[in-house]
Amino acid sequence: LNEDIKLRRKEMLANMCDERARMLQDQFNVSMNHVHALAVLVSTFHHGKHPSTIDQKTFGEYTEMTAFERPLTSGVAYALKVPHSLRDQFEKEHGWTIKKMETENETLVQDCIPEKLDPAPIQDEYAPVIFAQETVSHIVSIDMMSGKEDHENILRARASGKGVLTSPFKLLKSNHVGVVLTFAVYNTDLRPDATPEQRIEATAGYLGASYDVPSLVDKLLHQLASKQTIVVNVYDTTNASAPITMYGTDVADTGLPFISNLDFGDPLRKHEMHCRFKQKP
Ligand code: WA2
Structure with a gap:
């Protein structure tokens, strides 16, 4: 009988975990599709119309x-691909200088007001944000290639033509870890089998969305009224020997967790949801 109860408890945990993982994955997928559609919108109405609309x-x-x-x-933004040869012209046209992303100093991150930021040092190319949703207006004029995670995402997005995700890192003006999703915007119609070189050449800019994972996953899990029963953690397990926490705190061990797989659509990144009962039987 005891064994029977144990088995049913295990089953219940597995069902709850899988349900939550599926909900998170579905919501992520929905928003990823809309970010993709926004990239098409910018391609059509900014790069496809002269003058831009x-x-x-x-x-x-x-x-x-x-x-x-x-x-x-938490917000979406559009950064333009600007080669160094066009920097002066770009800055004159916009009336501001391309800024460097400041991530060394916590206090500077807190008030990363564009006017207070340093100009971006000379590089082969830049990715200054020219359009932003109100919620992330603080990143306008910042060179996204001057941030390690954003830089990697930009290179991978434009060479692949796919939506790509960063590993979890501390977002600007946020106290939480989050991830950034990036889609490249091209200025010519590329064949589906275009080479990475052709894609890089045709790149006009980068449409990105930031995900404040802790607050947004919290909101999602609250809708399910299970917080009294189970503890949920989400990890980036891309490097299996060094998982990165994306959601939840390290908890006192209350038995082995049930692990649900999460697919956020970027085959280069792996994610898992770990669920535990709060109380031992
Ligand atoms: N968006 C919001 N907060 C951030 C951030 C970001 N990147 N990076 C660090 N904190 C415009 O991929 C292009 C958005 C980057 C897109």
Whole structure:
């Protein structure tokens, strides 16, 4: 009888964990599709029309009005690909200098007001943010290639043509770890079998979304009223020997966790949800 209860408890944990993992994965997938659609929108109305029919005001209003379509995201932004040869012209046109992302100092991160940031040092190319949803307006004018995680994402997004994810890192102006999803925007129609070189050449910019994982996953799990029963952790397990916590705190051991797989659509990244009962039987 005792064994029977144990087995049923295990089954219940597995069901609860799988249900939560599926919900998180589905919501992530929904928002990923909408971020992709935003990249197409920018391609069509900013790079495809002369003159462009998108400016910061249009982008800000449109992304704010459609924010409900992108669950779990804290904001979306568009960064332009600017080679060094066009930096002067770009800065004159926009009336501001391209800024360096400041991540060394905690206090500077807190008030990363563009006016206070240093100009980006000379590089072959830059990715300054030109449009942003109101919620991430603090990243306008910052060179996204000057941040390690954003830089890697940009290179991978434009060479692959796929949506790509960073590992978890501390987002600007946030106390939480999050991830960034990036889609490249191209200025020519590429064949589905285009080479990475052709893709890099045709790149016009980068549409990105930031996910504040702790607060947004919390909101999601609250809807399920299970917080009294189970403890949920989400990990980036890309490097199996060094998992990175994306959600939840390290908990006192109350038995082995049930592990549900999470697929966030980037085959280079692996994620898992670990669930435990709060109380021993
Ligand atoms: N967006 C919001 N907060 C951030 C951040 C970011 N990146 N990086 C660090 N904190 C415009 O991939 C292009 C968004 C980057 C896109």
